[in-house]
Amino acid sequence: MFEPYHDGFDKECAMAIVKLKDVKKVYPLGKTEVSAVKGVSFDIEKGDFISIAGPSGSGKTTILNLIGCIDTPTDGSVEIDGLPTGHLPDGVITTLRHDKLGFIFQSFNLIPVLDVYENVEFPLLLGKSTATRKEKAEWIGYLIREVGLDDWREHRPNELSGGQRQRVAIARALVTRPEIVLADEPTANLDSATGEAIIELMKKMNREMSTTFIFSTHDAKIVGIADHVIRLRDGLVESEERKER
């Protein structure tokens, strides 16, 4: 198999890469406040394929936003790879997101004017890398092949189906070899068969690349594919279950 280039991340296994300690998040809503998360604590280990499940309004997206450093907790702490993220300056947070995190969005969020190859390549253009242009091209090509879009690499997002777009998003999320990929309801805009295929693809990448995948869903069928499930209800952890990997 093609050996992807290594961007210098330390890939030790079996340690908590994400730690949430008594995390609370309150949003102002007019003159009142809404508690989206009311004190959540859990750890996620490297290489986990974890689902944060729960009904709408349970706090899934808020938890993913906090882990993804695109929101800050009102109280408690979030640590990514041992680094508390609560009060870091914007530049450091941006670098952290670029180097350690990958994102898959419910609405795919591909850049409309870029084709498949360019969309996957895009995160590599935002940071520093020791890889040569050729190495990068091989790595992008590998990811596009892995997500099954080799014949579509020159197509723009509006020429792709929903499932294809989400495959592009998966390849894009992995291109910087992040330690964690966050996926907020990645199957919500897909039919069930395509949704399952996407989750299977994510799981395949999780196994092949040892990348931690954290995804939120309210689809019980999708939840079943996860190795580790954290169920939320009303902003609190309702249950946590692990499967043998």
Add this chain to the structure above:
Amino acid sequence: MPTLMRIALRNLAENRAKTAVMGGIICLGVAVMVLGFSFMDSAAAGMRRAFRESFTGDVIISGKAAGSVSLFGVQTNGGTEATPPIPEYGRVLAYARAQDEVRSFTSQVDGSGEATLPDKDTMGATALIYLFGIEPQSYRAMFDDLDFISGGYLEPGTEGVLLSSDQIEELKQELGTEVKVGDRVQIQNFGTSIRQVTVRGVFNLKRKNPAMSMVAFVDAQTMKALQGMTIGSAGQATVGKAESELLAEGRGEADLFGGGDLVQAAPVGGSRSRVRSIGAARLPVRLDAGAWNYLLLKLKNPGDATRLVARLNDWFAAQRIEAQAGDWRQAAGPFAMIPTVIRRVFMAAIFIVAVVAVIIIMNTLMANVIERSSEIGTMRALGARKSFVWRMFLTETITMSVVFGVLGIVIGSAIVIALNRVGIRSSEPFMQVLMGGSELRPTISIQALGAALAAVIVIGFAALLYPVAVALKVQPVKAIQAGHSE
């Protein structure tokens, strides 16, 4: 192609309607600027050429005055006054002509008066006439701009006046009779001097210049006599018979002015005949050969004028000579201000249009930023720094400004080239002054092109500031809230 440029070009192509609105404004603005600046620069060059080569030369030296000195007198708050003569003219001339930059020079006396025709019945009517007293040889060598319809140039040492065809027309209207070569014209200074001169030639200006077409050229001696530039009696005065009769009449003030009734005029014929008698005589005073209002210099290279003017003024100050030097603009006086004033008006109009353009482009960019907030949020979530977002919008705006700016330059230049081929003609005197002649063939000004492109980039940049400030506030969470599904 760099990613930012790729994104910029594709976004511009994708958002055709917005790009067309913004690009259209930029393109039109630049085309108007190129056209306007080219017209103004060409007109200014035409006017400069018309004055420099025909009347003012490159440098004017005059006596020092409190107001602004031009060939038309001294402009003061109270109006126009006579230009003081150049003190120590001989030394000034010797120093000026010794300068390496000087190619040729001529001296001039100016003034104005009331003209009438002593040999024709004009019913006492007079016409205002503005006069340049010249040395024919040096003046003709320096400014060969007169195209004679009849008669010819003044001969050295001969009295006479040269009138333009416009002046002939003016005199005909004012005096009610035609003036031809060979006629005598009587000119009375607003003081007491009266002289009669013969019309030696009627001309048109080779370079049509309404500002100058009302100027008559008279021999310097006549002009000096009219201006009273004398150095006292040259000896015993010989009084002729006519003068003796006039003096012998011994009339008092009451007799001369109609017995104290100012409304009652003296008999026209008698008065004219006496005046003619005085004017025809050679006055027994010696004209001051060194008395000149102006010394005009033409340079080998007109670009040296500023440096030479500074050097001359330094020398005048060092020598304590009450003289001053200036460039052709100073010599042309208020006429030279016309292009400057028009340019300022045009610049003010351009500024207003630019502000409107900034507002329109800013609004369109704002709409663009709002529409693309999800894309910006996604980029930020993927690790794009704020500087990347800033550069992305800057690249798009500058690319658009340059592309449509260049298009505007091409369109504006094409129009200028077309106008250059057909020429812009006007019979309006004001336009003729402005254009430096009756026809203007505008040429593309490289400076105008650069200024237009720079202006459009500044406009684009100014229009970008607020939208990009809004874009930089877009948080990555916007990507998650986004509803678009590209």
